[in-house]
Amino acid sequence: MVQLLRMAFRDLGRNRRRSFFSSLALAMGLALLLLMAAFIRGEMGSAMESSIRLQTGHLQIRAQSYDESKTSLKWEDLVENPDQVAGRIATLAPVKVATPRLFATGIVSVRDETAGVRVFGIDPLSEANAPYREGMVDGEYLTADDRSGILIGQPLAEKLGLKVGDQFNLSVNTSNGDVDEQLFSVRGIYSTETNAFDNFTVFMPLAKAQAMTQTENHASTILVLLKDKAQTDVVAAALQSTNYKVLNWIQMNEFMTTYEEFANAYMYILYLIVLGITATVIVNTLVMAVFERTREIGILSAIGMKGRRIMAMFLAESSLLAVGGIIMGLALGYLAVTYFAKFGFYIGNMGITGFLISNTVYTDLTLEDAVNLTVMAFVITLLAGFYPAVLAARMEPVEALHGGK
Amino acid sequence: MAGSEHKENNMEVTKIENVTRVFKTGKVETQALRGVSLSIENGEFTALVGPSGSGKTTLLQLIGCLDKPTSGRVFINGKDVSQLNRNQRADMRRGTIGFIFQFFALIPTLTAYENIELPMLLMGQSASERRERVMQLLESVDLTDRAIYRPDQLSGGQQQRVAIARALATKPALILADEPTANLDTPNGRQVMETMTRLNQETGVTFVFATHDPRVIQYAQRVITLRDGLIVENNIENKDEEKVSLEV
Numbered sequence: 001m002v003q004l005l006r007m008a009f010r011d012l013g014r015n016r017r018r019s020f021f022s023s024l025a026l027a028m029g030l031a032l033l034l035l036m037a038a039f040i041r042g043e044m045g046s047a048m049e050s051s052i053r054l055q056t057g058h059l060q061i062r063a064q065s066y067d068e069s070k071t072s073l074k075w076e077d078l079v080e081n082p083d084q085v086a087g088r089i090a091t092l093a094p095v096k097v098a099t100p101r102l103f104a105t106g107i108v109s110v111r112d113e114t115a116g117v118r119v120f121g122i123d124p125l126s127e128a129n130a131p132y133r134e135g136m137v138d139g140e141y142l143t144a145d146d147r148s149g150i151l152i153g154q155p156l157a158e159k160l161g162l163k164v165g166d167q168f169n170l171s172v173n174t175s176n177g178d179v180d181e182q183l184f185s186v187r188g189i190y191s192t193e194t195n196a197f198d199n200f201t202v203f204m205p206l207a208k209a210q211a212m213t214q215t216e217n218h219a220s221t222i223l224v225l226l227k228d229k230a231q232t233d234v235v236a237a238a239l240q241s242t243n244y245k246v247l248n249w250i251q252m253n254e255f256m257t258t259y260e261e262f263a264n265a266y267m268y269i270l271y272l273i274v275l276g277i278t279a280t281v282i283v284n285t286l287v288m289a290v291f292e293r294t295r296e297i298g299i300l301s302a303i304g305m306k307g308r309r310i311m312a313m314f315l316a317e318s319s320l321l322a323v324g325g326i327i328m329g330l331a332l333g334y335l336a337v338t339y340f341a342k343f344g345f346y347i348g349n350m351g352i353t354g355f356l357i358s359n360t361v362y363t364d365l366t367l368e369d370a371v372n373l374t375v376m377a378f379v380i381t382l383l384a385g386f387y388p389a390v391l392a393a394r395m396e397p398v399e400a401l402h403g404g405k
Numbered sequence: 406m407a408g409s410e411h412k413e414n415n416m417e418v419t420k421i422e423n424v425t426r427v428f429k430t431g432k433v434e435t436q437a438l439r440g441v442s443l444s445i446e447n448g449e450f451t452a453l454v455g456p457s458g459s460g461k462t463t464l465l466q467l468i469g470c471l472d473k474p475t476s477g478r479v480f481i482n483g484k485d486v487s488q489l490n491r492n493q494r495a496d497m498r499r500g501t502i503g504f505i506f507q508f509f510a511l512i513p514t515l516t517a518y519e520n521i522e523l524p525m526l527l528m529g530q531s532a533s534e535r536r537e538r539v540m541q542l543l544e545s546v547d548l549t550d551r552a553i554y555r556p557d558q559l560s561g562g563q564q565q566r567v568a569i570a571r572a573l574a575t576k577p578a579l580i581l582a583d584e585p586t587a588n589l590d591t592p593n594g595r596q597v598m599e600t601m602t603r604l605n606q607e608t609g610v611t612f613v614f615a616t617h618d619p620r621v622i623q624y625a626q627r628v629i630t631l632r633d634g635l636i637v638e639n640n641i642e643n644k645d646e647e648k649v650s651l652e653v
Binding site for chain 1: 466469471472491492495496498499500503504506508510511512513514515523524526527528571575
């Protein structure tokens, strides 16, 4: 076996440049796939984290009849006395914060411009709303008793040409099915670095939102953030009640989970395509080697080397090419992933509704992805070596000694 | 005869019975051998001679189990090898037959030492056995100081002597040489033939070589002449080993 590997190694060394570039093709393919896997993982991870942080929390308590898709504001679809409910939930040890929120749909009108928005009625002091407060880029954050101020996302403000202090009309649905329109001021402009969220979401204090939508002491949901995401099921079980339904972050981000599964399947196809192309380069290299060394194969056969062993020799060569390519690919991939994990990959406004992708994606390579891709690259390269290996093993010694047919 | 590690009795090392070999290229059939019968005994130093296309190389390939006859039978050490499959023929070659080719058929990535060692590796011999045998063979072909040289660092004559040593590595019963001096100049050709003759005498291994070089034919104890796929002359006048001169 050692001799076989030694021969294979030396054979590859005969045409160092060709062997190097064959390995490099595999290395580039593997590095690219590692980067893609890390990009997708980072994108999905950050989208999920963004969604939890900005939108869904780890758990939400809603009225049994609440229909999120309709953003219902009927009292029977809402949580009554939300501050009390949130206060009770906040006493549970694993809970970091619980806060009521009221959701409504509305239209912002500025001169001739209009834009559909989601109105979030929030408790400005709650720690759950820290991402908005920390994302202030201009103006002031809300206070609980503000009755005319609104926080607006930076891309929406730019689209509508609004600055801090500017006034605009906001129409919202009310609990009795009417539409109420009032004049508001831009109290502040925020950015969460997630255009898909910032473009459509405006904030006002919960009390003002309740007053405007005529929902009085009601909220759409009680948003719960946990100290540890792993405690989700335990806390959800503790909060089960006949009056409310409890939704966890997986249920609330079902679209994202489904999309991730789809993306993973799509990525596997892409992996096979990229590795298939690099495998073709390896096949080409080894087929050339077989034809160049036809006479040697004849000599080896003449001195009694069986076809099986000749095949093993060429498989050893493809294994060595694979190992070389994989080492280079892991090194290149590691450098690329590390760079983009630190500096990020700016993708701009790529968001899809319900899918909060940050404007900048930071790569996140998991050990599982790295191992899977490495094994896949090795196996595909080894499989690619079978054709030239069989070609060599099946040569008739007499024909091979004369340099082939 | 000094050594006799191969030559234990006067039995036939190979016997060929009415062998034909037809090659097909498209619809064209070429009869390379047309019913050849032959017997070669242990320890012979035999030349196959004849013009190009006479069937010398084809005959060597059939004796060497590199090819199968179209009809007729080939025996090696009394065993019919005519119908062996590819792997069985490889097994037969590995232990019983050594080859020397016209082109210096060494593996270019291996040193002289490793080239000689290779057949023994295939036989599964131990490292110490291999080392001892390779050093002995390098000495016998006078190339001890070239052990770690690769083929491209050796002259044509030296390469062919390494090939001879490799052919002897597994102590085969029979060594087949196809035009062993064709690519060598006269001094190197002479040295190669002298080495082969000496090893035949020292070890008793049977040599059968194809040639059309008159200077080489002089070394043979027995000369078999082929023409158009048939044996036309089987001259055994030089069979008495003492008559073989080491001088040209």
